Amino acid sequence: xxxxxxHLRTLLKRLQxxxxxxxxxxxxxxxxxxHPRSRSDDISTILSLYTNFNxxxxxxxxxxxxxxxxxxxxxxxxxxxxxSGFFLESLTSFIQMRASGRCxxxxxxxxxxxxxxxxxxxxxxxxxxxxxxxLGMDFDLYTGxxxxxxxxxxxxxxxxxxxxxxxxxxxxxxxxxxxxxxxTGSFVSRNINASGSSKxxxxxxxxxxxxxxxxxLGDSLSRMDVNKKIDHSSGRRNVVSNxxxxxxxxxxxxxxxxxxxxxxxxxxxxxxxxxxxxxxGLYEQALQMVRKMGNDGLKPDSYTLSSxxxxxxxxxDVIKGKEIHGYTIRHGFDADLFIGSSLIDMYANCTMVEDxxxxxxxxxxxxxxxxxxxxxxxMPACAHLTTLHLGKQLHGYIIRGGxxxxxxxxxxxxxxxxxxxxxxxxxxxxxxxxxxxxVSWTAIIMGHALHxxxxxxxxxxxxxxxxxxxxxxxxxxAVFTACSHAGFTDEAWKYFKIMTQNYGIAxxxxxxxxxxxxxxxxxxxxxxxEFISSMHIRPTGSIWxxxxxxxxxxxxxxxxxxxxxxxxxxxxxxxxxxxxxSNIYATAQRWKEAEKMRTSMRKKGIIKAPACSWIxxxxxxxxxxxxDKSHPSHDRINESLKDLLEQMEQxxxxxxxxxxxRDIEEEQKKYLxxxxxxxxxxxxxxxxxxxxxxxxxxKNIRVCVDCHTAIKFISKIVRREIIVRDNSRFHHxxxxxxxxxxxx
Numbered sequence: 001x002x003x004x005x006x007h008l009r010t011l012l013k014r015l016q017x018x019x020x021x022x023x024x025x026x027x028x029x030x031x032x033x034x035h036p037r038s039r040s041d042d043i044s045t046i047l048s049l050y051t052n053f054n055x056x057x058x059x060x061x062x063x064x065x066x067x068x069x070x071x072x073x074x075x076x077x078x079x080x081x082x083x084s085g086f087f088l089e090s091l092t093s094f095i096q097m098r099a100s101g102r103c104x105x106x107x108x109x110x111x112x113x114x115x116x117x118x119x120x121x122x123x124x125x126x127x128x129x130x131x132x133x134x135l136g137m138d139f140d141l142y143t144g145x146x147x148x149x150x151x152x153x154x155x156x157x158x159x160x161x162x163x164x165x166x167x168x169x170x171x172x173x174x175x176x177x178x179x180x181x182x183x184t185g186s187f188v189s190r191n192i193n194a195s196g197s198s199k200x201x202x203x204x205x206x207x208x209x210x211x212x213x214x215x216x217l218g219d220s221l222s223r224m225d226v227n228k229k230i231d232h233s234s235g236r237r238n239v240v241s242n243x244x245x246x247x248x249x250x251x252x253x254x255x256x257x258x259x260x261x262x263x264x265x266x267x268x269x270x271x272x273x274x275x276x277x278x279x280x281g282l283y284e285q286a287l288q289m290v291r292k293m294g295n296d297g298l299k300p301d302s303y304t305l306s307s308x309x310x311x312x313x314x315x316x317d318v319i320k321g322k323e324i325h326g327y328t329i330r331h332g333f334d335a336d337l338f339i340g341s342s343l344i345d346m347y348a349n350c351t352m353v354e355d356x357x358x359x360x361x362x363x364x365x366x367x368x369x370x371x372x373x374x375x376x377x378x379m380p381a382c383a384h385l386t387t388l389h390l391g392k393q394l395h396g397y398i399i400r401g402g403x404x405x406x407x408x409x410x411x412x413x414x415x416x417x418x419x420x421x422x423x424x425x426x427x428x429x430x431x432x433x434x435x436x437x438x439v440s441w442t443a444i445i446m447g448h449a450l451h452x453x454x455x456x457x458x459x460x461x462x463x464x465x466x467x468x469x470x471x472x473x474x475x476x477x478a479v480f481t482a483c484s485h486a487g488f489t490d491e492a493w494k495y496f497k498i499m500t501q502n503y504g505i506a507x508x509x510x511x512x513x514x515x516x517x518x519x520x521x522x523x524x525x526x527x528x529x530e531f532i533s534s535m536h537i538r539p540t541g542s543i544w545x546x547x548x549x550x551x552x553x554x555x556x557x558x559x560x561x562x563x564x565x566x567x568x569x570x571x572x573x574x575x576x577x578x579x580x581x582s583n584i585y586a587t588a589q590r591w592k593e594a595e596k597m598r599t600s601m602r603k604k605g606i607i608k609a610p611a612c613s614w615i616x617x618x619x620x621x622x623x624x625x626x627x628d629k630s631h632p633s634h635d636r637i638n639e640s641l642k643d644l645l646e647q648m649e650q651x652x653x654x655x656x657x658x659x660x661x662r663d664i665e666e667e668q669k670k671y672l673x674x675x676x677x678x679x680x681x682x683x684x685x686x687x688x689x690x691x692x693x694x695x696x697x698x699k700n701i702r703v704c705v706d707c708h709t710a711i712k713f714i715s716k717i718v719r720r721e722i723i724v725r726d727n728s729r730f731h732h733x734x735x736x737x738x739x740x741x742x743x744x
Contacts, residue, residue, distance in 0.1 A: 021053045044073040051080040069100070075108045087115035091124065098131075106137050110146040122154040144262045145269050151258070152276025267298055275307040283311045300327075302336040309342035313349035321346045325359075335364050348377030353390050354619075356381070360397070371403060379412045383419035388696065389619050391416045407433065411440035418447025421696050421723040421730055436464075438472055446478035451730045452739045454486030461495075473505055480514035484521060485729055487743055492518050507536070513543045520550025521743065525559055541571035548577060549702075552584050560584050572604075579608050586661035594661065613677035613699040617688045624680040627672070633684060640683040641674060648713040656706040673706050678724060682711065686718055694721045702726050703744070712736050 018024050028046045047062045059080045066073055074097040081090035094112045097104060104112075109132055116125035129147060132138050138147070259265070259273045270293040277286035290300065290308060300308070305328055312321035325343055328334045340363045347356035356378045360366070374394060382391035395413060403409050410433045417426035430436070430444040441464040448457040461479050464471065476499045483492035492515060499505045512535050519528035528547050532539050544567045551560035560581065567577040578601045585594035601608070614623040624631065631637065645653075657669035678699050685695035703711075703726045715722045716736035724731045732739035 018049060021055065024049045024053055024055075041070070044070045044076070047073050048076040051076040051083070054080065054083050056080055056084045056086075069097075069102070071102050071105060074100075074102055075104065075111075078108055079111045082111040082115050085118075087118045090115040091119070094128075103135065104131075106140040106143050109137065109140075109143045113143075113146040113150045117150050117153050120154065125150045125154060138258070138261070141262065141264050141266060141269070144258055145266075145272055147258045148269065148272040148276065152272060152279065265296070267301055267304075270296075270298060271301070271303045271307065274304060278307045278311055286311060299331075302328075302333050302339050305333060306336075306338040306342040309339075309346045313346040318347070318350040318352060321350065334362070337363065337365070344374055345377045348374075348381050351381055353378055353381045353387055357390055357393060360394075366401060371401070371409075375409055375412050379416045383416045387616055387621065388420040388422065389616065391420055405434060407435055407437050407440060411437070411443050414440060414447065415443040418443065418450065419725075421725060423447055423451045423453070423730075436467075436469070438469060438475070441469055442472075442475050442478055445475065446481065449478050449482035449485060451732070452485050452741075454482040454488055457482035458488075458491065471499075471503060471505075473508060473510075476505065477510045477514060480511060480518065484514055484518035485740070485744070487518075487522050489518060489522050489524070509537065509540060509543065512537075512539070513546055516543055517546045517550075520547050520553075523550075523554050525550060525554060525556055529559065529563070539566070539570070541567045541574045541577065544570070545574065545576050545580070548580050552580055552587070555584075555587060557584055557588055557590075573606055575601075575606050575608060578606055583659075583661045586663075587658060589663075591663045609700065611677050611699070611701050613681040613697055615681040615685050615695070615697045617685060622681070622684060624677045624684070626677045627675040628677065628680055631680070631684070633687070636687050637680055637683045640687050641679060644683070644714055644717060645674065647717050648710065651713055651717070653710065653713050656709060659704045659706060673704075673710075676704065676707050678703060678707055679710065682714060682722060682724075685722075686714075686720075692720060694723060696723045696725075698725045700727060702728065703731065708738065708742070708744075712738055 018027060024046070027049070031042055031046065043062055043066060047059055050059045050062065059077055063069060063073060063077045069077075074093065078090050078093045078097070081087070081093060090111060094104070094108065097108075109128065112128050113125060116122075116128060129138075132143060132147070137143050256273065259269060262269060270289065274286050274289045274293070277283075277289060286308065290304065293300070293304070305324060309321060309324055312318070312324065321343075325334075328336075328339050328343070333339045340359055343359045344356050347353070347359065356374070360374050360378070374397075378394060379391065382388070382394065391413075394416075398404050398409055398413070404413075410429055414426045414430050417423070417429065426444065426447050430440060433440060441460065445457045445460050445464075448454075448460065458479065461471070461475065464475070476495065479495050480492055483489070483495070496507070496511070496515060499511070500507065512532065516528050516532050519525075519531060525547065528550065532543055532547060535543075544563050548560055548563045548567065551557070551563060564577055564581050567574050571577075578597055582594045582597040582601075585591070585597065600606075611626045612623060614621050616622075622631065628634075655670045655673055657666060657673065660669035660672055662669070662672075678697055681697045682695055685697065689695065703724060708731070711722055711724065711731070711733045713736065715733035719735075722733040724733065726744075729740065729744060731744070
């Protein structure tokens with residue numbers, strides 16, 4: 001043997017010395033030069049090398065040149081298919097390997113199980129598990145990890161399909177069928193629907209198997225008479241007939257069983273079972289596993305932490321979340337993108353938006369996952385808290401990152417700006433989007449609806465239809481909301497019929513609620529009552545409460561009592577209904593009935609949520625309750641309100657005490673109005689922001705009639721636009737007028 005041949009033999013035995021794709025090709029060329037008809041062992045070795053570099057076309061070419069592929073060749077091509085995303089082909093090769101009589105080793109199954117995960121087929125995974133047990137490879141560490149990963153990821157899918165089984169239609173039984181055309185074809189056809197289609201290899205002129213018969217779609221598997229069931233506690237296999245299947249255990253239980261049976265557990269094993277529990281809502285079990293892992297002397301890594309953080313987000317436990325955050329900083333995990341994304345999500349879910357944005361800004365680089373966490377978590381939180389400055393800060397990140405052309409992100413910005421009270425910027429973003437989808441159309445229509453721009457909302461809805469975008473369930477909610485806030489009764493009925501007749505959308509609770517609200521605002525109380533009573537689904541307490549609120553506005557006590565009875569039949573402890581009925585009686589000066597309702601609330605332990613308003617000043621949110629004296633600037637706020645009241649009275653303001661629901665003197669009622677939470681927030685905004693700056697206030701309940709009138713006077717006196725968002729819409733006060741036209 002020449003020195004060159006000796007050198008090649010040495011290289012073939014030490015493939016770890018081959019570091020690059022170029023070196024791999026050079027080695028292959030040298031082998032072909034010395035031995036034009038290379039031995040199958042050499043080809044298999046080169047094939048495994050090509051697989052390491054993910055050279056799929058070369059790997060397929062080499063594999064097809066082998067008359068009788070070795071185990072090394074089979075596992076190399078299976079692994080290469082999986083790495084390249086050709087999961088059907090990977091599983092097909094596995095079946096063909098079993099049919100050829102070759103016995104897979106422990107290095108084959110992780111790739112095969114990964115393919116089952118990506119194909120989202122739990123039954124296939126269970127079948128592979130049965131094969132693993134039969135071959136005695138269920139105690140292998142890597143195979144065990146792959147099994148746990150497969151079961152944990154397919155748990156939800158399996159439950160939704162009713163697949164709560166173990167091994168069925170085992171591959172090792174399939175392998176006894178030597179007719180590869182029928183055998184492989186039935187397998188591929190069974191999975192076409194699961195994956196959509198096999199990846200296209202036409203550009204390379206490759207095919208999976210020339211003998212595949214796609215005309216026999218799924219028949220072979222359904223004809224099999226035997227199913228095998230795994231006893232996960234002992235590893236035994238029991239053969240049962242189709243009609244005698246025992247009750248099956250869940251895939252998540254299978255994960256735990258596999259984990260418990262593993263003689264050796266590494267960090268991957270622990271992470272898989274922790275993530276499986278966490279992702280399926282078993283939070284206490286997941287945390288318990290983390291503690292056990294620590295007791296075994298293993299420290300959490302980035303994957304462990306990214307699995308645990310969502311638990312604290314779900315529990316809204318920011319204290320424990322911060323402890324984990326501190327751990328990540330101390331151990332150098334804070335730059336990890338997965339950890340960063342989990343922290344962003346955790347803080348956003350705990351409504352700590354600034355902390356969420358700070359984590360995002362400190363990430364050394366940002367990927368799709370971190371951006372998605374921000375968009376899905378932080379931006380809705382900004383809209384909810386009306387923290388406009390954080391929304392603008394996030395918008396800046398988006399522009400600098402070059403994501404402002406993304407339809408999903410732009411739609412989220414439209415929604416955020418609309419809900420933060422800046423409909424002008426929301427519309428500008430929408431108008432400058434390169435393309436619109438259903439989400440963006442619905443966001444801008446709902447934005448205009450909440451701001452009282454009904455005609456703009458309806459015009460946009462018509463444009464959406466003209467552009468061929470089919471309205472969906474949510475789109476019609478936006479249209480009905482717009483009509484409700486403007487009193488467009490006829491228009492709303494027209495679209496209600498269009499929704500059902502033209503688009504075949506059955507009305508849901510949200511549609512009924514919007515229509516009931518519309519009729520109630522318009523004073524058509526009896527019509528609203530009949531409408532709700534004739535719903536094809538049972539009305540909820542909240543829908544009846546919409547009508548009850550309208551009864552209060554229009555002072556219809558008789559109907560209010562009928563509606564209240566309907567509510568209490570459905571929801572005896574409905575807080576809003578108790579409060580509304582008490583207020584309705586108080587307005588009619590029926591103080592005994594009002595007190596009786598309040599007493600009923602106390603006996604039932606029902607507590608009314610206090611009225612609350614908040615305003616953002618200098619990047620900080622300030623919260624006020626009615627009659628609040630706790631704010632550090634209380635004295636200045638009180639002085640400002642007194643000055644404003646004096647000027648308002650000079651302009652003709654007369655307090656409306658009709659919505660003070662207490663049996664007290666008139667002067668006391670006026671004093672209570674003086675301390676309503678939105679007035680305190682507005683006064684603080686006036687004394688804390690530059691002259692002429694827009695003031696934005698959010699309130700958790702409806703603005704009362706007197707405050708609505710007072711804010712109109714204040715906007716004229718201070719010459720500012722005051723935007724107030726209550727629990728149903730936005731009010732833009734400017735120069736003594738409100739955008740709602742006093743219809744709210």
